[in-house]
Amino acid sequence: MGGEIDVFSQPNVGTEFTVKLKYAVTHVAPSQDSTPPQVSKKITPVNTEKLRVLLAEDNKVNALVMGKFFKSEGHEFTHVTDGAEALKALKYQSFDLVVMDNHMPNMSGIEAIQKIRNQLSLNVCVFAFTADVFKEAHDAFIEAGADFVLTKPLQINSLRDAIAQYSSKISGKLLIDASEDKDGNVVYLVKAPIDSLSMTEEELSKSSLLVSESFTKAEVDELLNTFVDEAEQKVDELIDAYTNASSRELYIALHSVKGILFEFGLHEAAILAQEAESIARNKQVPELVLLQSLINRLLVNSHQAQRILSKEDHQDMTG
Structure with missing residues (x-):
């Protein structure tokens, strides 16, 4: 075909192949009644922040x-x-x-x-x-x-x-295509970096469940790990349900979140979940600000659970 193949190889690094082929370009004139191609809407990443x-x-x-x-x-x-x-x-x-x-x-x-x-x-x-x-x-x-x-x-x-x-x-953000408000502004829920959130919203360290004498240290650690897993999963479910504008999906996720938060004694976060759940039960999508506030509290408390576990691991390692 009259093409070329180049090889670049470096020991312990890798090999790169470049293939060049010659081919003819044929231009086809569009018919008068042809329909212009549909251009899909470009999805722009919402994040331009420092990583x-x-x-x-x-x-x-x-x-x-x-x-x-x-x-x-x-x-x-x-x-x-x-x-x-x-x-x-x-x-x-x-x-x-x-x-x-x-x-x-x-x-x-x-x-x-x-x-x-x-x-x-x-x-x-x-x-x-x-x-x-x-x-x-x-x-x-x-x-x-x-x-x-x-x-x-x-x-x-x-x-x-x-x-x-x-x-x-x-x-930690969604790529949004058509989710715009009436003014054309992109709206989305965010899994924000933990250092951008207020740790004053953290309630887990004061949870009566964790200081209960009826639980051993191993059982408390299991509770903390379970909370981290559940919180991460529920945040993703809330974001997906909001993106789908599904009040039913939101209600199911919020009902579960409310139960978890009340069980751990995180009352301020639980009240937010209860309010959002009530709205979704009436087949309406809760306001973005309400859901974002709830997600932030889930993330903050999940981070606190990980900090407690990491601190315990560090203490165990140092004796």
């Missing part, structure tokens, strides 16, 4: 390249050199995006990702970053819990495209 990025990479050159990119885009950048250090950072800091190499000392990227999902129970967006070009290696990352796999050598455009593709999860 907090954690990179786990033991190769200094790759880390420098990655760090330069993120800093040039205006994001905060933290670098660790293995999976164990990444887990430690994630226990005590909040990140919007984790970029994880695989072959590192002390703990591999795949093992670290599994622990992020299963032990830390974090839903943070994770990009794997590897020189492995085989499908099996990429599948192993995805099965461990990675959201996307970047290949080495780093292609800046691929990284930028991946961030745009997963912007809703990275920012």
Whole structure:
């Protein structure tokens, strides 16, 4: 066909193939009665804020390249050199995006990702970053819990495209297409970064359920872990139901949220859930501000539960 194939390969980094093919371009004149193509409405990520990025990479050159990119885009950048250090950072800091190499000392990227999902129970967006070009290696990352796999050598455009593709999860916000109010403003519910929320709305540390003498420490830890899982799940359900403008879905989610909050003695948050539930029961969608306030309180109390658990783990480790 008269084309060209170029190969670039670097030991311990990866291989890149470039294929160039020649083909003829045929122009077809449109018929007079043809209908103009329909252009789908562009979905624009609502997040333009600075991201907090954690990179786990033991190769200094790759880390420098990655760090330069993120800093040039205006994001905060933290670098660790293995999976164990990444887990430690994630226990005590909040990140919007984790970029994880695989072959590192002390703990591999795949093992670290599994622990992020299963032990830390974090839903943070994770990009794997590897020189492995085989499908099996990429599948192993995805099965461990990675959201996307970047290949080495780093292609800046691929990284930028991946961030745009997963912007809703990275920012904790939804990509909204047609959800506009009467003035044409985009409206959405947000899973805001924890450091942007008011911790004065936290009630969990004063919960009578957690200080009850009828529960052992192990049972209290189980209650806290259950609350974190339930809170994260219910926040997602509320966002999905609001996006679908489904009063029935909202009622089901709100009824469950109300029960959880009352059970843990989180009365201020429970009253918000009860108010929203009453509105949804009448087949109406509660106001955005009311639902957002409830979601914020769920996130704050979930974060407090994780802080209590992390503090206990740290105390156990230090004796």
